[in-house]
Amino acid sequence: MQESRVYLDHAATTPLDGRVLEAMLPHLRGGAFGAGNPSSLHAPGVAAREALEEARGFVARLVGATPEEILFTSGGTESDNLAVLGLAAASPEKKHVVVTAVEHPAVRNAAAHLRSVGYEVTTVGVDADGLVSPDRFAEALRPDTALAAVMWANNEVGAVQPVEEVARACEERGVPLHVDAVQAAGRLPMDVSRVPASTLAISSHKLYGPQGVGALYVRAGVHLEPVVFGGGQEGGLRSGTENVAGAVGFGEAARLAAGELEERTRRERGLLERIVAGATALPGVRLNGHPEKRLPNNAHLRVEGVEAEGLVLFLDALGYAVGSGSACASHSAGHKASPVLLAMGQNEREAFSAIRVTVGKSNTPEEVDGFLEAFCTAVTKLRELSPLYGKPASPVAISGQQ
């Protein structure tokens, strides 16, 4: 429908960086270099192993870890699952888990699985800005708590949690903490020596690397049980031949992110401010999530009187790709309002009227201005259509009925 498309959904996935692709290609092509199995003893195997270990080093450096503390997985979801299930299995006598109300489904549903097999799960709520209170989190910890989990930055509203304080509280009480840093890695400075988490999940495709590869940081000395069994790769915690090309791409992406973090953040923050100022200039448009304690690239916009699905598709038709938290409010379609927004105290209708605009390193001010124009057009059109906007909330009397 639209030839040129502006991509503003970097929280969903980021486009592969050309430099990353170049680094990966030899490993995908095979030949003299690649296609070796890093567990093999021959030259191609050794070459693959060397590439893998170099990548591991780059990923470790992004988060301030040592290479030995990084293991590669298939992505953020697997990393989160391995951490939650693996930490729980490592202390089988403890049957209590603490999570926040705004965790990604990879953590939330892993915890739900633990509940289904007999664990007690305490969910710590958030305030209207989506932030967890470290004190309330600490109060939820018990002697029988097997693990706790908090996300560094929220994938929907972009709220950045006080991970450092939470991690300290856990450390004091001897409770292992898992941090889902999938959205934060590559966008916020990160140093596990200052945040005493036990495990930390990151993903390649959120920082311009390829999809299908992620990593789990496991602090030296922390014990974890595997959830996948096989040849004992990745220190026995993630069996299966490593995705070498993917890991190399991830490594290159991590290296670039570490080097360009400040520059990217500065640019993205500028674009973000432009979006927030422009969008909220329209009546009935508000920013979800804490205004300052948020990811530098995330504008989560609540648009009164409009449902997200129509707005996202409308913007798509105008050439702008943005995200929606919850696709369609229609109950018959089985869609549920975002648990994150509900946890922030919003009602269903509010929760269904938000879109997520997340900029990336390649977006320009011109694109943002184009987006704002399209946003204004789409919102105005959809509000003209909406029987709920600009009128009292109560439905009109119909056909003489009460």
Add this chain to the structure above:
Amino acid sequence: MADSYNPRVIDHLVRPRNVGEIDGATGMGESGDAACGDVARFSVLVRDNVLEDVRYKAYGCAASIAAGSALSELARGRSILDAARVSKIDLEGALGGSLPPGKEHALTLVLDALHKAFEDHWNRRAGAMLVEGYGGDGGVGGGNKSVVAAMSGGVDSAVTALLLKEAGYEVATVTFRLHGGVQGSRSCCSPDTVLFARDTAHRMGLPHFTLDLEDLFEGRVMQDFVGSYAAGRTPNPCVACNAHVKFHAAAFLADALGYGHVATGHYARVIREPEGQVTMARPADTKKDQTYVLWPVPKELLARTVFPLGEHEKAEVRAIAEGRGLAVAYTPESQDICFIPDGDYRRFVRGKVAAEGGEIVDQRGRALGRHAGVVDFTVGQRRGIGVSAPTPLYVTEVRPEAKQVVVGRKRDLEVSEVRVGSLNWFLDPERSETVQVRYNGAPVPCEVEEAGDGEWVAHLEEPVAGVAPGQSAVFYAGEKVVGGGVIVRRGAGRDGA
């Protein structure tokens, strides 16, 4: 790509047609609510039964917005009959074929909103007519072969419409909103029975309308029902509905559309005497005979009424529905009192009137015990009297002014005379051979005699038990209905007391 929208949907989303509200609309309708997730609102401007303008608004998923737009295009400029024929399948076709799974709800939603706008249009046009009663204009408009068929959502009314269509009639269907609906089945759209009736009509290619008759039904049926119990009578709400609501409303719509006839799924026959009088006769399926509740239909409405099921057995009707693939073939029989779904009419009545306790007395007026309110008792009742006696006791009379419930033995229930008022005679009263005093009761030979004040007395050849004031008495000559009325008083007992 089953999960994504096709380009027609996106086109309607980005360039929605006919957005807005009409100033001076003749009808407005809304379906869904914010909690449900989707809302659609239609306004229509209908002149000479043509949709001169259609405007809509929608909130919700892209599917709802696009479906509203596509429906407005399908309806605008068409006759109201053609617009009321547009089905979910037609609408889905206009949206490019198929919607992603779970989004079909949007089709139901916008169709319901448009149909509510039609309903509002008809109700506004009817105005007070449908509250004060509508006699009809005699069905002069339109040809003979056009009919408004009432559709309840059950198998009988569906097959009625089908048989009429197959007999060459031009058929429009109508479902009446009679009461607030069944508790606990909250739906974003109209009640399921209305949606089901609409689907059934559309599958037969027939236009479907709704009429809001809640005020009329409340005033003419439910208040009478409650008032009758409070006054010690045993009402028949189906009779009241046939007397004032259903046929009148169908005739109103027929006249508005220029249609000649009305039809319902009752089991009865309409017949014409050689001398020209119109009346009813018992149907082919005597077990389903509904002439007993149809006696109050005014002559001028009966003259334009068609009962296609009068010639069919119930089993045949189900077989016809099954053979034509109608989902209604498998619907259960409707309940006795449509506005009391749980059947507990005592609780219903007690919820509407204050009950005062009083005495239970025997045939000679001696107190046997106490009761908590006359509304709990009807003539002929045996259970729940609360007085023990060597032989079973029956309620033989309810005296609300004295707050007394009179009980007696079974033989005390028997009467040899019944006084009847509010009569509707189709034929010469003197032709009466038998009288039926209960639904599914046996007709009893009788002689009728005028008793003054417009009332008649039926002298029964042999005594009958269980004659309750408020129930109907219907007079027959063979299979033909001579007339009917409401039992005013049980006459003399067998001992002539």
